[in-house]
Amino acid sequence: MNDAMLKGRHVVVVGGTSGIGLAVARYVARAGAEVTIVGRDAERLRHAAEEIGGARQCVGDLHQSEAFGRLFGSLPEIDHVVVTAGTASLKTLRESTAEDLRAAVEERLVGPLSVVRAALDRLRPTGSIVLTSGLLAERPTHRGAILAGAVAAIEAIARSLALELAPIRVNAVSPGLVDTPLLDGFFGDAKHEALASAAASLPTGRIGRPDDIAQAVGLLLTGGFITGEVLHVDGGGRLV
Numbered sequence: 001m002n003d004a005m006l007k008g009r010h011v012v013v014v015g016g017t018s019g020i021g022l023a024v025a026r027y028v029a030r031a032g033a034e035v036t037i038v039g040r041d042a043e044r045l046r047h048a049a050e051e052i053g054g055a056r057q058c059v060g061d062l063h064q065s066e067a068f069g070r071l072f073g074s075l076p077e078i079d080h081v082v083v084t085a086g087t088a089s090l091k092t093l094r095e096s097t098a099e100d101l102r103a104a105v106e107e108r109l110v111g112p113l114s115v116v117r118a119a120l121d122r123l124r125p126t127g128s129i130v131l132t133s134g135l136l137a138e139r140p141t142h143r144g145a146i147l148a149g150a151v152a153a154i155e156a157i158a159r160s161l162a163l164e165l166a167p168i169r170v171n172a173v174s175p176g177l178v179d180t181p182l183l184d185g186f187f188g189d190a191k192h193e194a195l196a197s198a199a200a201s202l203p204t205g206r207i208g209r210p211d212d213i214a215q216a217v218g219l220l221l222t223g224g225f226i227t228g229e230v231l232h233v234d235g236g237g238r239l240v
């Protein structure tokens with residue numbers, strides 16, 4: 001991987017205030033990139049920018065995707081867009097209301113696609129896009145059908161856009177279990193126990209750290225011959 005290729009590049013991270021997105025923003029900033037982070041809350045953006053050591057901050061919400069045109073219109077030319085933003089509430093289909101289903105599609109599909117569409121006029125042809133899928137696309141869990149379908153669709157979208165938007169490269173990263181604030185909501189009080197048990201079952205003997213995924217995203221951003229790829233970074237989670 002040639003991190004020097006990120007020096008002076010403009011990287012937009014949608015979801016850059018926490019967890020994997022924050023790690024990606026930190027990673028590319030350390031490699032000398034100019035970073036823009038997007039999230040829903042100005043205060044969280046400010047904290048994240050401090051942690052990164054400086055970043056342009058934009059308030060944006062995947063549930064208000066029509067606003068991304070204005071957001072991207074206000075930015076200078078872009079080299080790379082990384083979309084990690086997302087929440088994860090698990091419900092059975094029976095528990096889910098029609099509004100839950102619409103909200104999931106809005107956040108997981110309409111939102112990321114709107115980000116990409118809004119970015120197109122600003123993206124350099126030498127640039128790339130990284131979307132975020134997840135282990136659920138391949139390893140089902142109870143109460144995860146909607147999320148599993150949405151992240152599997154993201155993988156198909158990445159492959160399709162790799163053709164449609166060429167020479168801009170489009171890839172997806174698929175994390176396994178990664179210790180981020182997202183998992184607090186997932187596991188609640190049982191988080192520590194659940195993660196220890198998951199770690200013991202993995203070939204790597206540990207669950208992921210946000211930096212593991214950031215490093216993989218770095219590879220996708222700088223790998224000029226990689227497009228239409230789904231990079232699984234799951235500690236072998238698909239194998240067990």
Ligand SMILES: NC(=O)c1ccc[n+]([C@@H]2O[C@H](COP(=O)([O-])OP(=O)(O)OC[C@H]3O[C@@H](n4cnc5c(N)ncnc54)[C@H](OP(=O)(O)O)[C@@H]3O)[C@@H](O)[C@H]2O)c1
Nearest residue numbers: 015017018019020039040061062085086134177178180182
């Ligand atoms: N952690 C895992 O084990 C794991 C496994 C597989 C896949 N993933 C996927 O990886 C991605 C990142 O997860 P994470 O673990 O890093 O989660 P996280 O720590 O909770 O961070 C989520 C990020 O998404 C942003 N966000 C959430 N909803 C948003 C919305 N409607 N509009 C704009 N930004 C929004 C949050 O920003 P604000 O709250 O500041 O708006 C935050 O920056 C998610 O798509 C998740 O599904 C995670």
